Amino acid sequence: MALYVQKYGGTSVGTVERIEAVADKLQRFKEEGHDLVVAVSAMSGETNRLIGLANAIQDDPSPREMDVLVSTGEQVTIALLCMALQKRGIQARSYTGSQVRILTDSAHMKARIQDIDVERMRGDLEAGRVVVVAGFQGVDAEGNITTLGRGGSDTTGVALAAALKADECQIYTDVDGVYTTDPRVVEDAQRLEKITFEEMLEMASLGSKVLQIRSVEFAGKYKVPLRVLSSFKDGPGTLITTEEEETVEKPVISGIAFNRDEAKLTVQGVPDIPGVASRILGPISDANIEVDMIVQNIAADQTTDFTFTVHRNDYTKAETILRGIAKDLGAREVVGNNKIAKVSIVGVGMRSHAGVASKMFDALALENINIQMISTSEIKVSVVIAEKYLELAVRSLHSAFDLGKVDTVSE
C-alpha cells in the first residue's frame, strides 16, 4: 500500500501495443493496492516528427511556439494511456502540465519546475483513480506552455514524487538498471542494487545516460527514492538513494564511466599571471561551447600550460577561438587532440579509502596505457587516454576493482 510515481519513457509508450502493456503493468500495481501517479513521455518518434514540421518552416523557431508544438506529444500519450486503463476497468484521469498544474519559470524549452499543485491529484487518488500526467511540460505564471527540455519527463516524475511525498519514484526505461559499466564493453558488467545520488550524478554526466542529470539532482535534493527499471523485463532495477551502505559492505568503486565524445585542447606557454584562465575560457563560453575537464600546470619557465576538454563537435570551433586568444596572450602554441577518451572510476567508497587513484593508475600502467590528463573529485577520478585504448582501459579497471560477477551476464 504505497504511493508510487512511475515514469514511462518514449520507447515504453512507443506504440498502442506498448501503451497497452504499460496499462497491464499498472493494473498489477493497482491490484496490489498501490496508489499510482504516472508521468509519460511522447510516443517515440513523435517529438522528432513535430520538430521536423517546425524546421520545415523555420530553422530557429520561437521557443514559445516550439513548446506549444512539442507539448502535444505527451498530451496524446496521456489520453491514450487513460483509455487503455479505462478499458481494463481502472479509473484514470489525464492532466497536461498546465492542468496539474506544474508551475515553471518562463525559460521556454528549458524551463525549471517551481511548484506543483497536488490538490487535484490527491482528490483523484482518494477517489481511487490513477493519475496520468504529461511529462516534460509545465506552464508559466502567465499561462504559457513550457517544456523542461529533452529528457525532462524524468524530472517531471521526480518532481511529482517530491510534491506528493511518494514512497518511490520509479523510472521505467529500456535498460533494467544502472550497471557497473557499459555491458557492451565489459561482458560481465553487473547491475547495481543500489547507488547513491552523488555516484549516479557522476555516472550520468560521464556518459552512462540512464537518467537525465537534472532529475537525479532533483531527487537528491528532495530525498526522493528513485528506482530505474525496465519496461520490458521484470526485475528490481537499481535504487538510487541517499543512504550510504555501511563501509564494510560497500565496494570502494561503484562503476566505471567513460565518454568518447570529447576532444582536448592545450594552450602552451601561457604567461603565468592572474586572470589567464578566464581570458582563455571566457570567449569559449561566449561561443556557447561547454567545457568539461580543466587542468593547469606550472611549467619551469614562469609560463603555464592550460588544457581543457570540449565536446568533439566543438573542437574546430574552439581551436579557432583559441588561436586568436593565444596570440593576444603571447602564448607559445595551441595543440589539440580529438582522438581521446575519458575514463572515470566513481564511488562514494573512495572517500574513506586511500590509494584508489594509484590503484587506477597502476592498472592502466600494467596495460601500458599512457594517461594524458587527470582530474579528480571527492567520489571520482577521471583520466584522459588515447581513444584506441578505451575498451582495454575500461575492462582492466572493471577487473582491478572487482566489479564483475562470477557468472557472466547473459544478454
Place this chain on the structure above:
Amino acid sequence: MALYVQKYGGTSVGTVERIEAVADKLQRFKEEGHDLVVAVSAMSGETNRLIGLANAIQDDPSPREMDVLVSTGEQVTIALLCMALQKRGIQARSYTGSQVRILTDSAHMKARIQDIDVERMRGDLEAGRVVVVAGFQGVDAEGNITTLGRGGSDTTGVALAAALKADECQIYTDVDGVYTTDPRVVEDAQRLEKITFEEMLEMASLGSKVLQIRSVEFAGKYKVPLRVLSSFKDGPGTLITTEEEETVEKPVISGIAFNRDEAKLTVQGVPDIPGVASRILGPISDANIEVDMIVQNIAADQTTDFTFTVHRNDYTKAETILRGIAKDLGAREVVGNNKIAKVSIVGVGMRSHAGVASKMFDALALENINIQMISTSEIKVSVVIAEKYLELAVRSLHSAFDLGKVDTVSE
C-alpha cells in the same frame, strides 16, 4: 483598418506549404493595416489519425480523454502558423482553447461555448500581434479540455468575432462561396454575393454543407457579419448577413438545396385520434433516429396516413420499430422507400411573393416529375421525389427561377 477574425479549415492548413500560404495571405491583410485574430483547424487527416489511435485501444473511449487527445491537432497548427508568421517578420502569438480562454460547458466532444475572455487577445492586438487561436476546443469551469464537436472550428471563429466585436468573421474553406445550387449538378450555378442567415441555415441543413449550422446560428444571434471565402482562390466569397436586400433587387429564390441521404416511411391507416403522432415518433426518437420532414393527411375513413423521412442509414432500424408501433396502434400498414431525394427552394424573397410554390410544382410537372411529399416553411419549400429525377429537378428549378448566369461558370 478593420478587425477581422479569420478561420482556416483543415484543408487550408493541411501541409506545411499550405500553412505558409495562409501566412502569406495574413501578411497581406496585415500590410493593409488590419488587425487579425485567426482560428485554425487541425491539419487535414490529423484528427482522423488521432481517432484511429484511440480506436486501436477502445471502440468507445471516454469523451474526456478523446478531447484531451484530439485537441492536440489544432495545437500543432497554431504553433506552426505562428512560426510561419514570425518567419515573415510578423509578430504572432498562439493560444489553445484553454489559454484564451474559451469557456464551455462540460459536454465533452460536443461542448457549447459559454464565454470568451478577450482581455489577453486585446493586449496582443494593441501590441501589433496576430492572435492565432486553436479552433474547435475550449475548457470547462474545472479546467478540463473540451471540444465543440467536428466542424466546430467555424463556431470558434464566429464566437471570437462576436466576443471581440470584429468587423467581419471570414471563413476560409475549399469552396469560394455559397452557390445557388451544387455546381456539380447545375453547370451554371452562380456564386451568391450575399445571403441571409436564415437562408444559409436552410441551405446548410439541406445539404449545402459549406458552414457548420451551429456557427451560422451563432453568427445570426450575435449579428456577426460572416463571409465564406476560398483559401486557394482570391475572390469576395459570399457574405452572410442579417440585412435583407430591398425587395425590388432581391431575387425571389436564393438557391436550390437538395439531399440524397433520406428515406421515407409511412404508417397507413392510423386511427385519427389525439396523441398518435407522439406515439409514433416517440420510440423513433428514443432510438436516436433523427426525423426530418413530417407530413400527415386525413384520409376519408377516419384514419390518417403518417409519413416522415429519416437518414437513409436509419431506414431499416426505423422500419422495424414502426412495424411494432403500427400493430399496437391498429394501423393498416407500414410502407417505405429509400430511393427518394429531397429538393428545396430557399429564399427570404418568397415571403412577399405569392405563387412561388406553384411555380415550383409547375416546373416539376413540366418534366413529369411526381411529387411524393411536400413541406413548407416561411422561406423554403421542400419536395420529396424519386431519387432518379434529382438532377433533372434541380436543373429545371434552377432555370425556372432564373438562378443561372448568362456566361457559364468555369471550373
